[in-house]
Amino acid sequence: MAALALTIAAGCESKKEAVMASGIDLGNLDTTVVRGADFFQYACGGWMKKHPLTDEYSRFGSFDMLAENNREQLKGLIAEIAGQENEKGTVAQKIADIYNLAMDSAKLNTEGIEPIKADLERIASVKDKAEIVPLMAELSHIGIRPYFTFFVDADIMDSKSNLFQLYQGGISLGEKEYYLDTDEATTDIRNKYKEHIVKMFRLAGFDESAARKNMEAVLEIETRIAKASFSAVEQRNPAANYHKMTLDELKKSVPGIDWDAFLSGVGVKGVTELSVSQVEPIKEVEKIINTIPVEKQVAYMQWKLINRAASYLSDEFVAQNFDFYGKTLSGRKENQPRWKRAVGTVNGMLGEAVGQMYVEKYFPAAAKERMVQLVKNLQTALGERIQNLEWMGDSTKAKAIEKLNSFYVKVGYPDKWRDYTALDVEKDSYWANVKRATKFELDYELAKAGKPVDRDEWGMTPQTVNAYYNPTTNEICFPAGILQYPFFDMNADDAFNYGAIGVVIGHEMTHGFDDQGRQFDKDGNLKDWWTPEDAERFNKRAQVMVNFFDSIQVLPGLYANGSLTLGENIADHGGLQVSFQAFKNATKDAPLGVVDGFTPEQRFFLSYAGVWAGNVRDEQIRLQTKSDPHSLGRWRVNGALPQIGAWYEAFNITENDPMYLAPEKRVSIW
Structure with a gap:
C-alpha cells in the first residue's frame, strides 16, 4: 500500500491567525533566499524558523503539526469518556479503561516486570x-x-x-x-x-x-x-x-x-x-x-x-526503550508525554471507534463534497495527460485509461464501521489488554483467509494524517485527518488547494502508474498490460529519476537512495504534473489574479512546497534514508520541482540558477 508520507497517527493547524483568500502565509517564506537556488528554503524557511525542533521530535513538519492538532482533539474526546462511569462491554468502557491504564504510572511502576x-x-x-x-x-x-x-x-x-x-x-x-x-x-x-x-x-x-x-x-x-x-x-x-x-x-x-x-x-x-x-x-x-x-x-x-x-511496562522499561529507539536511532531527546502515548494506544486498539467520534465532531460534510469534485477533476486531467503522452502507444494508453476510470475513491471515513464487541478489556494490567487487543486483531485478520476481499474496508483510520493507494483494490483513499490546512482549506482559492491537496490526490493516482503500481491491472491483479516497447520506454525514463536522486548527498558521505524512493518520487512528479493541469482546467474560464505579489501559478508551487515544510535531525535523516521509501521533505521540493516545466515558467528560473536542469535531463513520465 503506497502512502503519501510516513504514517503519522492522528492530530495541521486547522486554525490560522487570519483567513487568507490565497491560503499562503507570507510569514512562512524566507525571501532572503534566491528561489532558484533553494526553493525549499525560500518557501519554507520562515515556517522552519518559527517551528524549531523541540526535544520531543526528531522531525517536525506540516504533517506533524496537523497530527498534533488532531491528537489534541482526540485527547479531548477520549479523556471525557475516561472520566466517566461506563457500562461494561461498551466501546466507551473499553476506550476509558485502556486510556486510564496507560495513564496510571503508579500502577505500572509497582507492577514492574510482573505483567510479562x-x-x-x-x-x-x-x-x-x-x-x-x-x-x-x-x-x-x-x-x-x-x-x-x-x-x-x-x-x-x-x-x-x-x-x-x-x-x-x-x-x-x-x-x-x-x-x-x-x-x-x-x-x-x-x-x-x-x-x-x-x-x-x-x-x-x-x-x-x-x-x-x-x-x-x-x-x-x-x-x-x-x-x-x-x-x-x-x-x-x-x-x-x-x-x-x-x-x-x-x-x-x-x-x-x-x-x-x-x-x-x-x-x-x-x-x-x-x-x-x-x-x-x-x-x-x-x-x-x-x-x-x-x-x-x-x-x-x-x-x-x-x-x-x-512500551507498556514501567517507566524504567519505557525510558530504556526510548533511549535506543528514540535517541540513538532517530535523534529525539525527549519521549512523548504520557497522554500522547496513551491516546496512541487507544487509537491503535480502537481506531475506527475513535474515528467515528472524530468525524462526527470535526469533519464537515462540505469538505467531503469538495474533495469528491477535486478527485474527479484530477482524474480528468490525468486522462488528458495519458492521451497526450508521446512515448506511450495507443494500446497501452487504452489500458491505462481503463485503469484510471476504475479507481475506487474513498474520502473522509468508511460507510461501515468496525464492530469491537469481541474485544474484551479488563482492568488487570496494561500489557494484558495489549495482548487481548492483539489477539482480537489477529482473529479479525485470519478470518479473511480464503474469503473474498472486502473493497469497502479501509487501510487507514479516518483521523490519520495521510493518504494511500492500494494496487490490489485499485483504490485511492483520503482520510478526514488530512483534509485540513495546510493540505486543504475551504476558504482558500484553487491555486492553493490544487497545489496542496490536489497534488496529494494526483500523487495517489500516479501510484497506480508508478514502477510498482503499473504492474497491476484495473482489477488489481499483477498482470502485464504494457507493450514491451512502452515498458522499456517507461523504465528508461524512470531510471533518470533514480540517477537524479542517487546523486543527492543528504549528509556528508550519505546519498539518497533513488531505487528505494522511486515509486514515491514518481508519484510526486505525477501529482505535480496532473494537479497543475487540473488547476489550469478549473480556472481557465475565470483566471485568478495576483495576490500578495504572487501569480496563481506561483501560489500553486508555494502551496505544494509548504506541505513539506519541516526541520529534521541528522539521525532521522540517516534512519529515513536507510529505510523509508519517501524522500526527505527538502528533496520532495528541491528534487521534484526541477523536473516540472511549469515551475520554471512560474518563477522565471533560468540556466543561471543552481536548481536549473536542462530540459533533456529532466524526468518526463506522466
Whole structure:
C-alpha cells in the first residue's frame, strides 16, 4: 500500500491567525533566499524558523503539526469518556479503561516486570527444538513474531480473493543494513543496540552475565536472518516477492519447519495454498531452528517479548526503550508525554471507534463534497495527460485509461464501521489488554483467509494524517485527518488547494502508474498490460529519476537512495504534473489574479512546497534514508520541482540558477 508520507497517527493547524483568500502565509517564506537556488528554503524557511525542533521530535513538519492538532482533539474526546462511569462491554468502557491504564504510572511502576513474567517463563520452559515452532505460533497471539511474520491480504494474482502469506521478519532493527554495514555511523548504532539489549535483560531480572550471553545469541540469530533477507529495494519488486504454492509444496520445500503445528497454533483454518513472499530468509530460519542451540533461541524469543512489551511496562522499561529507539536511532531527546502515548494506544486498539467520534465532531460534510469534485477533476486531467503522452502507444494508453476510470475513491471515513464487541478489556494490567487487543486483531485478520476481499474496508483510520493507494483494490483513499490546512482549506482559492491537496490526490493516482503500481491491472491483479516497447520506454525514463536522486548527498558521505524512493518520487512528479493541469482546467474560464505579489501559478508551487515544510535531525535523516521509501521533505521540493516545466515558467528560473536542469535531463513520465 503506497502512502503519501510516513504514517503519522492522528492530530495541521486547522486554525490560522487570519483567513487568507490565497491560503499562503507570507510569514512562512524566507525571501532572503534566491528561489532558484533553494526553493525549499525560500518557501519554507520562515515556517522552519518559527517551528524549531523541540526535544520531543526528531522531525517536525506540516504533517506533524496537523497530527498534533488532531491528537489534541482526540485527547479531548477520549479523556471525557475516561472520566466517566461506563457500562461494561461498551466501546466507551473499553476506550476509558485502556486510556486510564496507560495513564496510571503508579500502577505500572509497582507492577514492574510482573505483567510479562509468566510469558518469560513460558518461553524459558522450552527445552527441545520441536517445541520452538508451536511456541512461535503461540507468541503470535500476543503480537510477537520471531523469525518471520505472516498476514492475510489479497492474492496479487487473484485480487478478489484473500490469501495467507508468509513474509520475512525477525530482525528488531528493521533493515538488514544495520546488521551488515561497516561504516562508522552504522557500527556505532549496532554497538549501542547490543548495550540496549543487555540493559533490557537486566531490567527483566537477568544478571549481567546472563544478559550479555543472551545479547550475543540475539545478535547471532538476527544477523543470520538479516543476511538472508531481502533489502528494502528488493522488497519493492512485486513479482520477486510472490511465491504461491500449495501447503504440500511448502512442506517439501522447507521440511525442517512443522507447518501443520505452526498453522494450527496460529489459528488459521483451511489453508491449502499460500504465498511465501521471500523464500530465502524462511529457509535460513529453518536452518537456525534446527542447528542453533535451544537456549540461544529461548534468549532470542525472550528478547522479542521484552522488546514488544517495553512500551507498556514501567517507566524504567519505557525510558530504556526510548533511549535506543528514540535517541540513538532517530535523534529525539525527549519521549512523548504520557497522554500522547496513551491516546496512541487507544487509537491503535480502537481506531475506527475513535474515528467515528472524530468525524462526527470535526469533519464537515462540505469538505467531503469538495474533495469528491477535486478527485474527479484530477482524474480528468490525468486522462488528458495519458492521451497526450508521446512515448506511450495507443494500446497501452487504452489500458491505462481503463485503469484510471476504475479507481475506487474513498474520502473522509468508511460507510461501515468496525464492530469491537469481541474485544474484551479488563482492568488487570496494561500489557494484558495489549495482548487481548492483539489477539482480537489477529482473529479479525485470519478470518479473511480464503474469503473474498472486502473493497469497502479501509487501510487507514479516518483521523490519520495521510493518504494511500492500494494496487490490489485499485483504490485511492483520503482520510478526514488530512483534509485540513495546510493540505486543504475551504476558504482558500484553487491555486492553493490544487497545489496542496490536489497534488496529494494526483500523487495517489500516479501510484497506480508508478514502477510498482503499473504492474497491476484495473482489477488489481499483477498482470502485464504494457507493450514491451512502452515498458522499456517507461523504465528508461524512470531510471533518470533514480540517477537524479542517487546523486543527492543528504549528509556528508550519505546519498539518497533513488531505487528505494522511486515509486514515491514518481508519484510526486505525477501529482505535480496532473494537479497543475487540473488547476489550469478549473480556472481557465475565470483566471485568478495576483495576490500578495504572487501569480496563481506561483501560489500553486508555494502551496505544494509548504506541505513539506519541516526541520529534521541528522539521525532521522540517516534512519529515513536507510529505510523509508519517501524522500526527505527538502528533496520532495528541491528534487521534484526541477523536473516540472511549469515551475520554471512560474518563477522565471533560468540556466543561471543552481536548481536549473536542462530540459533533456529532466524526468518526463506522466
